[in-house]
Amino acid sequence: MDYINELNNSQRDAVLNIEGPCLVIAGAGSGKTRVLTYRIAHLIKQHNKDPFSILALTFTNKASNEMKERIEKVVGTDARNLWMGTFHSIFSRILRSEGSRIGYPSNFTIYDTKDSKSLIKSIVKEQGFDSKLYKENYVYNRISNAKNKLISCNEYLKNKIIQNEDASSLRPKIGIIYKKYVDRCFKSQAMDFDDLLFNTNTLFKEHTDILNKYQQLFKYVLIDEFQDTNFSQYLITKKLSSVGRNICVVGDDAQSIYAFRGADINNILNFEKDYPELQIIKLEQNYRSTKNIVGAANSVIEKNRSKISKKIWTDNHVGELISIKKSYSDNQEGKMVASLIFEEKNKKQLSNSNFAVLYRTNSQSRAIEESLRRIGINYKVYGSLSFYQRKEVKDIIAYLRFVANQNDEQSLRRIINLPRRGIGKTTIEKIILISNEKNIRLWDVLLNIKKYFNPRVSGAVGKFTDLIKGFILFVENNDVYASASHIASISGLMKELYNDKTIEGLNRYENVQELLNSIKEHIDNSSDRKDISIDSFLQEISLLTDQDTDNDESGEEYISLMTVHMAKGLEFHVVFVVGMEEDLFPSQMMLSSRKDLEEERRLFYVAITRSMRKLYLTYSNTRYRYGILKECQPSRFIEEIDKKYTENMVFGSSKANFAKNLIQKNQKEIDSHRKLRHVPSENFHRSEINNLKEGMKVEHQKFGYGSIQKLDINSHQQKAIVNFKLVGKKTLLLSFAKLRIVS
C-alpha cells in the first residue's frame, strides 16, 4: 500500500474507486501512467482480482510494455497474466482462437499498410480504372476510414451520402474497389490492420456466445489514450464492458492528434451519455514542467473552441523563459540548434538523453543531423524506415509467409520472381486472373500450371512450386530459425545479396543476418514448444513497429530527433521545436477548416508540454521544400503564446539580403529549366488514332507541337512521322505515343 502515499487526491480517487465506469481526464504531465498502473496493481494486490480478468488496452507496444514492467514491480510475476497490450494485438489474439467462426484460419496473415496499398493498386489496374484518380493512398484512406466506422463494403455501396461524396470527388468507383479489396484479402486469408478491429466487431455481433464468453472473462476494462480511439475500438470495448460496467478510460482531449486516422474525440465527449453513473476525475496538477512552460501551453490551447474545460497548474519553479530564435536558412537553423545544445550541456551539466529536437515532418531532420554530426554530438533519429519494412527483410518474411499460407497473394507477388527466375509481370497477372475467374486458390493454379500456360512459363513456375513444396516439407520438421536460414540460402536470396559488394549490398546482407539472429533469439526465449513455429514468429512480428525493436546495447547516450507525433507521452529536460513556420507548422494542409487547425494547435500543445525545464522554438526565413527554396513566415502559433512567457532572440541582421539573393538565384534556375521543356496544355487528352490525318497539327506531352508528315496505319505497328517545332522529326509508334489533335 506504499504506493497510495505517492499519489495526490485526485490520483488517489482514480486508483481506489475500482467499481463502475470512470473517466479520467489527465492533463499533460499529470501522472497518467502512474494512475493506470497503480489502479491495476491495486485491483490485483488489494482486491485479489484475477489478472486474467483484467483487460488493459493501449495504442503502442511501448506503452503496454512500460506499464507491464511497472505493474510487475508492485505485484510480481502475476502481472504477466494480465490481458494487456495494444488493441490490435489483443484482438488478433482473440481472432486467432475464434476466427474460424467467421471463416478465417488461426494462422491468417496480417497485411501491413504496404501490402494493402499494393493490393489496391493492382485492383485499380485490373479494373481498368484511372490510376491517377484512384491513387492507392487516397483509396486506402477512404477504405480505412470506412472500416474504422464499421461501414462494410456493401453498406458503403448502398450509402447515399458516401456515394455522393465519391461522386463529387470524381471517384465513384471506390465502393467497387473496396468490395474487391475485401474479397481479395479474404481469399488470401489475410486481414489488414483495420480488419483486426472490424472483424472482431463482426465476430461479437454475429456470435453472441463468443461475446458472452469474453464479457464474463473481462471483469475490468481499462483503456489508455482514450482520445485516440476510433468508433470501431470504442464499440468493441463498450460491448465487452457492458455486463460488468467496470470500464475505466484515461485520456486528454487536448492531446488528441490522430483524427486523420479515424480517432474520434466524441468518444471522450459522449462517454457520459453511455454511462450516466459515470465518475469523472480530472488530473490537473502537472508534475513535469516549469510554470512558464505550463502557462505558455495553457495560453495556446485556450484558443481552441472545442475542449473540455480544465485548469492545468503546477507547483514547480517558474523556470526560464521560452526562447524564440530566428535563422536565415534551414541549415543555419541546424547549426544554431547544435551550438545551443552544446552550450546548454556545458552550462547545466546535462547528458545527451536530456535533449530532444522535435519537428513537424520527417524531412526536417536532415539539416539537424548534419550539424550535430559536425559538432560531434550523438543523436538518434526515430521513425525512419522500420527494420521489418526494409526490402531485403520483407523479402525473407514474404517467403515465410507464403510457406505458412499459400493463399497470400501479396507474398506470392513478391517472391515468385525473386531472385529472377523468368516469371514476369504478365505471367503473375494472368495467374491471379485465373485464380479469381475460376475462383480457385492461387496455389492450385500454380500446381496445375501446365493446364494454363505454355511449356516455357510452366517450366519456370514448376521450378518455383517445387522449391516451395520443399520448403513446406522442411518447415514441418524444423523450427523457424532453421527454416528461415534454409529458405534464405536455398532460395538464392542470400547468394544474391552476398554477391552485391556495394555498401548498400553489404548493409542488406547484414540486415538479413540480423533478421536471422532475431529469429534465433525468438526461439531461444520461448518456453513453449509451439512458440518455435513459423506461425508464432510471424504473428509476433506482424504487429511490431520500429520503436519496439530498438534495443540499445551500446549504452551511449544520444539526443532524440523525432516528429511531434512520435514524442507524445515522452518528456525531456530541454526541447527544441524547429521549423516554427507558417505552412509547415501549422501545416499548409491543415489550414482549410477550424477543426483541422485546432488539431494542429493541439499538436503544438503536445510539443510544448514535452519540455520539463527549457523550451526553444526556432524558425527560419527560408527553407528547402521538395528541392525548392521557399521563403517562410514565422508560425502563427508563436504569436499565440502569451508574451510574458517568452523572450525573442534575433540573430544579427548582416545577412538580411542573403536569403533574398538565394531565392532569386533559385527562381532563375527554375525558369531556365522550364524554357527547355514543353508544358502540356491543360486540356491535354489523347485523340483517337483513327482520326489522325497527314498534315494535321498535333500536340505531344513531351515534344510539344508539330505536324504529321506521314502516317503508316496499315502495317501491324501503326507509325507516324511528326515534325516537331522543338525537337524536329520523330517517328512515333501510335500504340505508345499520345497525340492530341490541335487542328
Add this chain to the structure above:
DNA sequence: TTTCTGTACTAATCA
C-alpha cells in the same frame, strides 16, 4: 522479360 531512363510526386502515425 529484363533493364534502363525519365517523370511525377511528395504529412503526420499506430497497429
Add this chain to the structure above:
DNA sequence: AGTACAGAAA
C-alpha cells in the same frame, strides 16, 4: 532532394 514507377529500349 529523393524515390517509386511507368514507359521505352534492348
